[in-house]
Amino acid sequence: MKKHDLASGSNDEGSGRRRQILEIAAQLFAKKGYRGTSMRDIGEQAGVLGGSLYHHIKSKDALFVELHNAALDAAESSILQAIRPHDEPWARLTSACATLLDIQLAPDSRTMPMMNDFREVPDAVREQLVARRDRFEGVFRSLVADLPLPPHIDRSIYRNLLLSQLNSASDWYRARRLSPGQIAAQIVSIFRHE
Amino acid sequence: MKKHDLASGSNDEGSGRRRQILEIAAQLFAKKGYRGTSMRDIGEQAGVLGGSLYHHIKSKDALFVELHNAALDAAESSILQAIRPHDEPWARLTSACATLLDIQLAPDSRTMPMMNDFREVPDAVREQLVARRDRFEGVFRSLVADLPLPPHIDRSIYRNLLLSQLNSASDWYRARRLSPGQIAAQIVSIFRHE
DNA sequence: CCTACCGATCGGTAGG
DNA sequence: CCTACCGATCGGTAGG
Numbered sequence: 001m002k003k004h005d006l007a008s009g010s011n012d013e014g015s016g017r018r019r020q021i022l023e024i025a026a027q028l029f030a031k032k033g034y035r036g037t038s039m040r041d042i043g044e045q046a047g048v049l050g051g052s053l054y055h056h057i058k059s060k061d062a063l064f065v066e067l068h069n070a071a072l073d074a075a076e077s078s079i080l081q082a083i084r085p086h087d088e089p090w091a092r093l094t095s096a097c098a099t100l101l102d103i104q105l106a107p108d109s110r111t112m113p114m115m116n117d118f119r120e121v122p123d124a125v126r127e128q129l130v131a132r133r134d135r136f137e138g139v140f141r142s143l144v145a146d147l148p149l150p151p152h153i154d155r156s157i158y159r160n161l162l163l164s165q166l167n168s169a170s171d172w173y174r175a176r177r178l179s180p181g182q183i184a185a186q187i188v189s190i191f192r193h194e
Numbered sequence: 195m196k197k198h199d200l201a202s203g204s205n206d207e208g209s210g211r212r213r214q215i216l217e218i219a220a221q222l223f224a225k226k227g228y229r230g231t232s233m234r235d236i237g238e239q240a241g242v243l244g245g246s247l248y249h250h251i252k253s254k255d256a257l258f259v260e261l262h263n264a265a266l267d268a269a270e271s272s273i274l275q276a277i278r279p280h281d282e283p284w285a286r287l288t289s290a291c292a293t294l295l296d297i298q299l300a301p302d303s304r305t306m307p308m309m310n311d312f313r314e315v316p317d318a319v320r321e322q323l324v325a326r327r328d329r330f331e332g333v334f335r336s337l338v339a340d341l342p343l344p345p346h347i348d349r350s351i352y353r354n355l356l357l358s359q360l361n362s363a364s365d366w367y368r369a370r371r372l373s374p375g376q377i378a379a380q381i382v383s384i385f386r387h388e
Numbered sequence: 389c390c391t392a393c394c395g396a397t398c399g400g401t402a403g404g
Numbered sequence: 405c406c407t408a409c410c411g412a413t414c415g416g417t418a419g420g
Contacts, residue, residue: 116365168310172358178351189347234398243406
């Protein structure tokens, strides 16, 4: 029960093994948080001792930052692809929200749990996380800028509210009454004003 | 710089000292999280060694649960008091949101940081936190039930979105451009549909 | 990838 | 409230 037995007798073991370890680490970080996941935990799932992981990674900090940034890269490109076919501002926002929610609420999501972890992480790590997240949020800044909103709504607040909504959805998404797509529709319908 | 020097030469030192320790612990938990705060950290701020705290508390777990529940008690009663003078459903919701946001965004807030900590905490603690929070959320369940919302809006989703909004506000409330009251007004204006 | 270990830190306790 | 300690666990390393 302790080893992942992906038959990996293939040649390019070096990087394949590394990817496998990253995958395991991502799941553990997502489930237990940064401080709640020890290198020994990761090693156990990978079938090696904690110390052995340091042949593949430089440090726990660097591992976490790498996973976090890769998750945001993937999310960002999915969203950009999803909004491309749409022209109408509300349609663009809706597809972006649905895509992000799909990622956050996926049963094995590895993005979300890392985005609210900022207080659990060493200062040096947090700085890198914040920098990458700011870039990610630029996509939404531009989507919100294009909306025909009533003048009394502050767009900066609006964007922050929308994003914190999407990012924290998994906190209360226990009951599977509605699908991620339906949740996204509800969110947009609440945030929709003109 | 290490000791709190509240002159406490008074008689009822026993419970006064305990309250002082609770206050210190609450601030540290709020700033650094459950796992990021050690008993030795708390002791240092209180001017004693970590082990000495166990004359006043039973365990770190029990301390955290006590602080969490006391914070929710206080928040709940503030909110109930704030909505009492209002009759109109939107006015009641607005005053509840403004009150909760005031608490969450207060410079030394001790409520908020504990509400999203659920993954950082031992299982036995989490169960107690969740139970208390469910009761707290009942207030908002009833406020939302009274709203004249369009039929296409799911009230359970609506309430969860609103609450996660209020609870995570401090995550992005860095720039002090707007006051908590103005933020609350923005939130309600976005969530307002009829 | 393992053995064997380092120094640090943790929550908590006994005994005064 | 302190001294002095417990067993456990942490991230990380040397040397093979």
